[in-house]
Amino acid sequence: xxxxxxxxxxxxxxxxxxxxxxxxxxxxxxxxxxxxxxxxxxxxxxxxxxxxxxxxxxxxxxxxxxxxxxxxxxxxxxxxxxxxxxxxxxxxxxxxxxxxxxxxxxxxxxxxxxxxxxxxxxxxxxxxxxxxxxxxxxxxxxxxxxxxxxxxxxxxxxxxxxxxxxxxxxxxxxxxxxxxxxxxxxxxxxxxxxxxxxxxxxxxxxxxxxxxxxxxxxxxxxxxxxxxxxxxxxxxxxxxxxxxxxxxxxxxxxxxxxxxxxxxxxxxxxxxxxxxxxxxxxxxxxxxxxxxxxxxxxxxxxxxxxxxxxxxx
Amino acid sequence: xxxxxxxxxxxxxxxxxxxxxxxxxxxxxxxxxxxxxxxxxxxxxxxxxxxxxxxxxxxxxxxxxxxxxxxxxxxxxxxxxxxxxxxxxxxxxxxxxxxxxxxxxxxxxxxxxxxxxxxxxxxxxxxxxxxxxxxxxxxxxxxxxxxxxxxxxxxxxxxxxxxxxxxxxxxxxxxxxxxxxxxxxxxxxxxxxxxxxxxxxxxxxxxxxxxxxxxxxxxxxxxxxxxxxxxxxxxxxxxxxxxxxxxxxxxxxxxxxxxxxxxxxxxxxxxxx
Numbered sequence: 207x208x209x210x211x212x213x214x215x216x217x218x219x220x221x222x223x224x225x226x227x228x229x230x231x232x233x234x235x236x237x238x239x240x241x242x243x244x245x246x247x248x249x250x251x252x253x254x255x256x257x258x259x260x261x262x263x264x265x266x267x268x269x270x271x272x273x274x275x276x277x278x279x280x281x282x283x284x285x286x287x288x289x290x291x292x293x294x295x296x297x298x299x300x301x302x303x304x305x306x307x308x309x310x311x312x313x314x315x316x317x318x319x320x321x322x323x324x325x326x327x328x329x330x331x332x333x334x335x336x337x338x339x340x341x342x343x344x345x346x347x348x349x350x351x352x353x354x355x356x357x358x359x360x361x362x363x364x365x366x367x368x369x370x371x372x373x374x375x376x377x378x379x380x381x382x383x384x385x386x387x388x389x390x391x392x393x394x395x396x397x398x399x400x401x402x403x404x405x406x407x408x409x410x411x412x413x414x415x416x417x418x419x420x421x422x423x424x425x426x427x428x429x430x431x432x433x434x435x436x437x438x439x440x441x442x443x444x445x446x447x448x449x450x451x452x453x454x455x456x457x458x459x460x461x462x463x464x465x466x467x468x469x470x471x472x473x474x475x476x477x478x479x480x481x482x483x484x485x486x487x488x489x490x491x492x493x494x495x496x497x498x499x500x501x502x503x504x505x506x507x508x509x510x511x512x513x514x515x516x517x518x519x
Numbered sequence: 520x521x522x523x524x525x526x527x528x529x530x531x532x533x534x535x536x537x538x539x540x541x542x543x544x545x546x547x548x549x550x551x552x553x554x555x556x557x558x559x560x561x562x563x564x565x566x567x568x569x570x571x572x573x574x575x576x577x578x579x580x581x582x583x584x585x586x587x588x589x590x591x592x593x594x595x596x597x598x599x600x601x602x603x604x605x606x607x608x609x610x611x612x613x614x615x616x617x618x619x620x621x622x623x624x625x626x627x628x629x630x631x632x633x634x635x636x637x638x639x640x641x642x643x644x645x646x647x648x649x650x651x652x653x654x655x656x657x658x659x660x661x662x663x664x665x666x667x668x669x670x671x672x673x674x675x676x677x678x679x680x681x682x683x684x685x686x687x688x689x690x691x692x693x694x695x696x697x698x699x700x701x702x703x704x705x706x707x708x709x710x711x712x713x714x715x716x717x718x719x720x721x722x723x724x725x726x727x728x729x730x731x732x733x734x735x736x737x738x739x740x741x742x743x744x745x746x747x748x749x750x751x752x753x754x755x756x757x758x759x760x761x762x763x764x765x766x767x768x769x770x771x772x773x774x775x776x777x778x779x780x781x782x783x784x785x786x787x788x789x790x791x792x
Binding site for chain 1: 525526529530532533536537539540541542543544546547550558563604605607608610611612615616617618620623626627630632633634635636637638639640641642644645660661663664665667668671696721724725727728731732742743744746747750757760761764767768771772775776779782783786787
């Protein structure tokens, strides 16, 4: 997924049990580092060093063109606290997070249905339901932009055919619907992914649990509620957190479909950073916004890791 | 009766969601075989003969052959670089008793959380001073760097599960690290390496932000960024735009349908670890 892009970020517990030390084995040494060094060098040059630079730039005023940035201390951060456009974009990210949970719920429902023993054509359904998750977000955005068009788009025409003319509108050009339309597009790429992950989790559930529940007189809905959902708890938490983090970074659909508009109604933090740095050339200020975004993501990830550590047996 | 009703509603939900998944793409593909005026008159119709001319227009106007070649070079180069760098690193971090191995691994893990937005600004000036802006090599270096953390994470998790006795036996037979990696560890790591190849190829193939900043001339653009420019030029000619969208989307769907299992494994790798 990509940006995924295909939307995958792996989050793991950081401390796996240490492998048993070999009796009489060699002491821990630095000798093997020549194997790590090439990766580390690239990583340091193109990731760690730029992060440091961004932090430094966030303490300056710079338009990206003049010879050197001017040191302004924490001014950018102070300004950020009073920046309604920044908090508006962060709010849009949070609306997007909440919206994406609908897709995770849908994925759970589809996984539960597909794992029922009486379903035929399971592989075909699963294959087709996952198709949107394989698509580049750029392609998805361009396709749905055509679907949402006021005159020729599939959505409005379908509504007219169904006699719902009153619902037709310029989905992406009205500030009331644009955000919802973009999130719906994103969700189109999410549910298939959630479904596949959860199907993997469902395979691990002991079928005896269902039999026992059925013997106790539990109907399908109760079995879903009291056997399936608790058994999938780890998978569900993981999906929610991964989608949370990915949604905070989201950019592609907004760039392709709305450019943050109309007004700033669909602007997300990543798009605001992009606009600051490369459209209005307020590079130092953009760097400060990027640092804040990174800190938010780090905090959420660490919180998630701690919860997982605690829940591990 | 209640039982039948449940099954029927479950089946209905399944069919509806399957239609929701495929109809938008099918609709775009159909529009690419019509004229824009016909679409405007009746978006559901289809006229004979089919208009394959849209593809000729799109192909010639859109430089799609260049985009496809560039995308392939960047994706393949990124995959190669990630595997060549991540495999030895993961081998050392997982199987050798390195001092500070955990700290080094945590440093790499940090990269999983870093949004590209917190590096892209200085990276642009850094690459410009190296003369790597608007070169495929520059994009490969950046995308490989961004891919390293996940590859190292996934490989290390897999290699740690290998029985250590095998490594020890190889070492006693006098094999060095390179020999051990290639002859003993690599064959056992094939599933994980396969997942990384698929995942990294698709991530790179779909990447928008890196080419947006680092591949700004038409001769080096990859498919996604090329398509956004194509979209800008053909906003009103929906048929040609649909043809371009189809050129970009159909190959992925075909590869996905052919290699379904590997594809799904690659894209979802690590999400459940």
